[in-house]
Amino acid sequence: xxxxxxxxxxxxxxxxxxxxxxxxxxxxxxxxxxxxxxxxxxxxxxxxxxxxxxxxxxxxxxxxxxxxxxxxxxxxxxxxxxxxxxxxxxxxxxxxxxxxxxxxxxxxxxxxxxxxxxxxxxxxxxxxxxxxxxxxxxxxxxxxxxxxxxxxxxxxxxxxxxxxxxxxxxxxxxxxxxxxxxxxxxxxxxxxxxxxxxxxxxxxxxxxxxxxxxxxxxxxxxxxxxxxxxxxxxxxxxxxxxxxxxxxxxxxxxxxxxxxxxxxxxxxxxxxxxxxxxxxxxxxxxxxxxxxxxxxxxxxxxxxxxxxxxxxxxxxxxxxxxxxxxxxxxxxxxxxxxxxxxxxxxxxxxxxxxxxxxxxxxxxxxxxxxxxxxxxxxxxxxxxxxxxxxxxxxxxxxxxxxxxxxxxxxxxxxxxxxxxxxxxxxxxxxxxxxxxxxxxxxxxxxxxxxxxxxxxxxxxxxxxxxxxxxxxxxxxxxxxxxxxxxxxxxxxxxxxxxxxxxxxxxxxxxxxxxxxxxxxxxxxxxxxxxxxxxxxxxxxxxxxxxxxxxxxxxxxxxxxxxxxxxxxxxxxxxxxxxxxxxxxxxxxxxxxxxxxxxxxxxxxxxxxxxxxxxxxxxxxxxxxxxxxxxxxxxxxxxxxxxxxxxxxxxxxxxxxxxxxxx
Numbered sequence: 001x002x003x004x005x006x007x008x009x010x011x012x013x014x015x016x017x018x019x020x021x022x023x024x025x026x027x028x029x030x031x032x033x034x035x036x037x038x039x040x041x042x043x044x045x046x047x048x049x050x051x052x053x054x055x056x057x058x059x060x061x062x063x064x065x066x067x068x069x070x071x072x073x074x075x076x077x078x079x080x081x082x083x084x085x086x087x088x089x090x091x092x093x094x095x096x097x098x099x100x101x102x103x104x105x106x107x108x109x110x111x112x113x114x115x116x117x118x119x120x121x122x123x124x125x126x127x128x129x130x131x132x133x134x135x136x137x138x139x140x141x142x143x144x145x146x147x148x149x150x151x152x153x154x155x156x157x158x159x160x161x162x163x164x165x166x167x168x169x170x171x172x173x174x175x176x177x178x179x180x181x182x183x184x185x186x187x188x189x190x191x192x193x194x195x196x197x198x199x200x201x202x203x204x205x206x207x208x209x210x211x212x213x214x215x216x217x218x219x220x221x222x223x224x225x226x227x228x229x230x231x232x233x234x235x236x237x238x239x240x241x242x243x244x245x246x247x248x249x250x251x252x253x254x255x256x257x258x259x260x261x262x263x264x265x266x267x268x269x270x271x272x273x274x275x276x277x278x279x280x281x282x283x284x285x286x287x288x289x290x291x292x293x294x295x296x297x298x299x300x301x302x303x304x305x306x307x308x309x310x311x312x313x314x315x316x317x318x319x320x321x322x323x324x325x326x327x328x329x330x331x332x333x334x335x336x337x338x339x340x341x342x343x344x345x346x347x348x349x350x351x352x353x354x355x356x357x358x359x360x361x362x363x364x365x366x367x368x369x370x371x372x373x374x375x376x377x378x379x380x381x382x383x384x385x386x387x388x389x390x391x392x393x394x395x396x397x398x399x400x401x402x403x404x405x406x407x408x409x410x411x412x413x414x415x416x417x418x419x420x421x422x423x424x425x426x427x428x429x430x431x432x433x434x435x436x437x438x439x440x441x442x443x444x445x446x447x448x449x450x451x452x453x454x455x456x457x458x459x460x461x462x463x464x465x466x467x468x469x470x471x472x473x474x475x476x477x478x479x480x481x482x483x484x485x486x487x488x489x490x491x492x493x494x495x496x497x498x499x500x501x502x503x504x505x506x507x508x509x510x511x512x513x514x515x516x517x518x519x520x521x522x523x524x525x526x527x528x529x530x531x532x533x534x535x536x537x538x539x540x541x542x543x544x545x546x547x548x549x550x551x552x553x554x555x556x557x558x559x560x561x562x563x564x565x566x567x568x569x570x571x572x573x574x575x576x577x578x579x580x581x582x583x584x585x586x587x588x589x590x591x592x593x594x595x596x597x598x599x600x601x602x603x604x605x606x607x608x609x610x611x612x613x614x615x616x617x618x619x620x621x622x623x624x625x626x627x628x629x630x631x632x633x634x635x636x637x638x639x640x641x642x643x644x645x646x647x648x649x650x651x652x653x654x655x656x657x658x659x660x661x662x
Contacts, residue, residue: 030375031425032377033377033427034379036380036432037431039078039432040616042435042616043610053304054408054410056430057407057411059414060618062620064625064627064661066629068629068633072090074491074573074575074586077491078433080098086210086238086639087650091576091577092576093208093652097493097576103580111490114205114236115201115235118200130183137171137172141175163175201259212239212379222375223268223369224245224376225361225376225379227256227358227379230345245258249354251341254289254341256279256353271364279356283353288344288353295331295332295333296330296347296348298330314397316446317393317439320600321393321601331347333347347384348406355382358378358380362413363419370420380413390604414428424622426622427622429642432635435605436604437592438452439603440454440603452594454537455537455587456598457596470483472533477522483503484497485500485522485526489587490583492588492589493587494586495583496583503521523585526543544577544585547577591609615635617658622645623645624661625662626662629659634655637656637657637658644657
C-alpha cells in the first residue's frame with residue numbers, strides 16, 4: 001500500500017494511506033460546496049495568512065491543506081482552470097484550452113469564447129415573442145414568456161434593465177432582456193443597438209462530463225447550483241447538463257442572470273429561481289449600489305493587531321496599475337468607463353453580491369440545499385479578486401483588501417453550512433482557477449535584477465507582438481510584408497493564417513528560398529525569429545507538430561527551480577493541446593513575462609511558472625480530516641476526490657483522489 005507524508009499543522013508528522021479515502025467514502029456528504037477564488041496563487045494566500053480572521057483562517061486551521069498543488073498545463077486561465085477543477089482533467093481532455101481561441105467556422109477562422117454557444121431563446125419563449133404592458137406610467141417590455149408570467153404573478157418584478165424617460169411619451173421603460181430592448185428600439189424608431197451576436201453563455205464546448213454532471217446522472221434528485229461573478233466560471237463549474245441551475249452577475253443590469261442553455265421552466269429549480277428573482281429585486285441592481293454605495297474603502301486593520309514582522313501590501317505600484325476604478329483608495333466603482341455595474345464587476349463588490357446570494361440559497365428552507373435524501377452540490381466563484389489582482393497587481397493594497405473580504409464572505413458561508421447542514425455532513429473545497437504573475441515592471445523597480453518582461457497583444461500599442469512577429473517572419477520567409485503568416489495569439493498560443501497558405505515566396509529577392517512556405521516552414525521561421533529578436537521574453541517556441549504521444553513527461557507535480565527542461569515544457573503544452581482549438585505553436589515565455597493587452601500596466605496569467613500554476617487547494621468538513629500535505633498534487637485531483645466522496649464515477653478524469661488528514 002502506497003503511503004504519503006502528511007504534516008499536522010503544528011504537530012508531529014503522521015502517515016496516512018492514500019487508499020483510506022476510498023474506505024471512508026461509504027456515506028456521501030449531503031452537500032459539496034466548491035469555492036473558487038479567481039486568480040489566487042498559493043503564495044498570495046500563504047503570505048497574507050496572518051491577516052485572516054474568519055473563513056480563510058478556518059479552512060487553513062481546520063481543513064486538509066495541500067501546499068504543493070500545481071496546474072500542469074499551459075494557458076491556465078479562468079476558463080481552462082475552472083473546467084479542469086470540474087472535470088478532473090487538463091484541457092487536452094476537456095477541450096477548454098483558454099478563455100478564447102481560434103477555430104475553423106463558416107466563412108473562415110473565427111474567434112471563439114470558451115462559453116460561447118449558439119443563441120437560443122429560453123425554454124418557454126416562442127421565437128420573436130414580444131409584449132408591451134403599460135401600468136402606472138411605466139412600460140414593461142417582454143421578450144421572454146416566462147418573465148411575463150412571473151410579472152403577472154408579482155407586479156414588483158424589476159426586470160433586467162430600466163431606462164428613465166425612454167418611452168415615446170417620456171415613460172420609464174423596463175426590459176426583461178437584451179432582446180426586449182433591441183425589439184423595442186426597432187418598433188419605436190430608437191437608435192439601433194447591437195443585436196446579439198448569435199451566441200449565449202453555455203457549456204457546449206466542454207468535451208467531457210463534470211462531477212456535477214455525473215452527480216445528476218447517478219443520483220437522481222440531486223441538484224447542482226452554480227453562482228458566479230461572471231458567466232465563464234459559473235457555466236464551467238456546473239457542467240454540460242441543461243438541468244444545472246446557473247446564475248452569474250450581469251455587468252449591464254447589476255443583477256444575476258442565466259441563459260437559454262439551461263432549463264428555466266421545468267426541473268427541480270423552481271424554488272431557486274424564485275429566490276434569485278426576489279434577490280434581484282431586493283438586493284441586486286440599483287438596490288446593490290444603494291446598500292453598498294459606490295465607493296470601495298479599505299477595510300480596517302484586524303482587531304487583534306498585526307506584528308511588525310507581518311507581511312504588508314506592496315507600495316509603489318500606482319505607475320503600473322490599470323485604473324479600472326481609479327488609482328489609490330478610496331475607489332469609486334461608478335467611475336468605470338462602462339458604468340457603475342461594470343465597476344462592481346471588477347471590484348470586491350461583486351464577490352459580496354455572490355456571497356450574499358449563496359448564503360441565502362444555503363439558508364432557505366424551501367430550497368433546502370444539502371437537506372434531502374441525495375447529495376446536492378453548490379459552486380461559488382469569486383471573480384472580483386481576479387479582476388483586482390490583474391489590474392492592480394498581486395500583493396497590492398487592493399488585492400489584499402479583496403482577499404480579506406473573501407475571508408469574511410467564506411466565514412459566513414461556513415457558518416450557514418454548519419448551521420443548516422452540519423460540518424460533518426458537508427465538504428467544502430477551496431481552490432483557484434489559476435495564479436497571477438506579479439507586475440513585471442514593478443518587480444524590476446524594486447529589484448533591478450528581477451527577471452520578467454511583457455509581450456503586448458492588442459490595440460493599446462502601435463505595433464503589437466503579433467504584428468512585429470509577422471513583419472520579421474516576412475523577412476525570414478521572403479514574402480511580402482502585407483502577408484500575415486500568424487493570424488493571432490490566444491493566450492500563449494499562436495494560430496497561423498492557414499487560409500493564406502501556401503505563402504508565395506518573392507523569388508527575385510530570395511532565389512535560394514523554396515517557392516512556397518507551409519506550416520513546417522512557418523514553424524522553423526517562428527522559432528528562428530523568436531530566438532533572435534524576442535529572446536528576453538521567449539524561452540522557446542513549441543510547434544504543435546512536436547506534441548507527439550511519445551514525448552517524455554516529467555514526474556507529476558514536480559516543483560521546478562530555474563529554467564525548465566524542454567521535456568517539461570512539451571508536457572505543459574501537450575496538456576493544453578487540442579487539435580481543433582490550439583493553433584499551431586505554443587509560446588513558452590521566460591519567468592515573470594506576461595502576455596498583456598496593456599503596454600506597461602497590469603498583469604496576466606497562463607505561463608508555466610510558479611506564480612501562475614501554484615494554487616491553493618483545501619478541503620474542509622466531511623470526512624477529509626485535518627492536516628497539511630506537501631505531496632505534489634494538481635487541481636485535476638479535486639473532482640475525482642469529490643466524486644469518490646459523493647459516490648459517483650468520473651470516467652474521463654485523469655486526476656487521482658487526494659490523501660485525507662487525520
